Amino acid sequence: MRKVLTRLFGRKRSRTPNWQKEHDRVLAQLDFQRFMVLIAAVLGQIVSLGLSFSGTVYNLERDGGVTFETVGAAFMVSVVIAAFQLIGWWILLDTKNYPTAPRKVAGLGLTLAFLSFGFGTSSYFNYSSITAPSATTIYLGDQIDERINEFAALRLKADAAKQLFPLVRGEKEAGCSAAKLERDTGIYSGSKGKGLVSGALDGICGRSTEAEAAITAAVQTNEDNAKRAVEVIDQLELALIAVNEPILVRERVIVGLIRDLDEMNREVRGARMTESVKAFFETLVTSVAALGPQNANDFQGTQNTVLAALRQGFEERLPVIEDMIAKVDAIEVPEITLDNRPSVHELMRYSVGQHPQNVLLALGIDSFVAFMIAVLLVKGPKPRPTPTDPRNPRK
16 A cells, blocks of 8 residues: 555655754855855956056056057956966865865965966056056156246246346446547547557457357346246146046156256256356456556556556456355255156056055955955854764764
8 A cells, every 4th residue: 555655646755854954054055155255256356357457558558559459468468367366266265175285285385376476466557557647647746846946946046147147238338438438538548549458448348248248148048948938837737637638648748848848947057147257257357467567657557557457446346246146056956857757667666655545455456355265264154064974963
């Protein structure tokens, strides 16, 4: 009868014990948590892959421009970096299944090698992607500020040097007027026409005229450079804040404008108006020489007395001129080092102190999978004993 019923209705289903149900529930929960960790790892790798791709594109396009080759190379580099990380995590998770200790040690060594390469390159490119635009902007802003400060100091010094210009013009007017008066009336030597005194005065007039022309040209050049520099500075400030433009485009524009401003500042430095004024007055002193022993009773003595008076006047004015020039030269002008265009690596080092949170963010993105695995190991439920486990009370 039992056999007949068994044939008609099948075997009686065995009742699953509670411990088995609990064991299956725990395994299912662990499988779900592993699945969630896998999803989190995949999402983390996608984010890391995108940032690595963006950072690699920035590194390649900064010098090579936007081309199909640079974008393709950036994509391949990002995929390789992601593959190294995923292989490293896969080896680490599978190491516990290795039967012998040497294989486990080898697995851990491979994990360290793959993750070190993956983390090192990925974190760098992640940081480049996050920080490069702002780091470039900060660097360019500092370069612009240095040039503006240099221009302001040079402008202040040039304006101060212009105050010496009336002295040269005064010497010219006095010298040329005295030379004409001496030739026409002989008021200084007592003999009109050409002579030693009129020749010395003509020399003073000629040197003064040349010095005035040279300093006038320098002043005009400085004025022209100042106007152009103000325009360039306005363009620099507008380019720096034009955030709607790609940073690489703005960088090329700003670097070109900075070079133009550097050239203008070099021209102002090269004018050296104070040195020209000082050299002019020193030349006036040495250009008037005494003829010999003075004798007020003859014509030569009279000429000698006039020339000595001229030389003495220049010698007395020279210390005053030198003191004025020293005050102008005391105005400090910052020395600007004309750096070459910095590399992305140099920009990263330049901005590390100003963006420490970005460093942590770049490392945290790549460490996200490690954090999830650590959470699983610490918080995950422990499996109950299996039916063959000696700790199973129903065995």
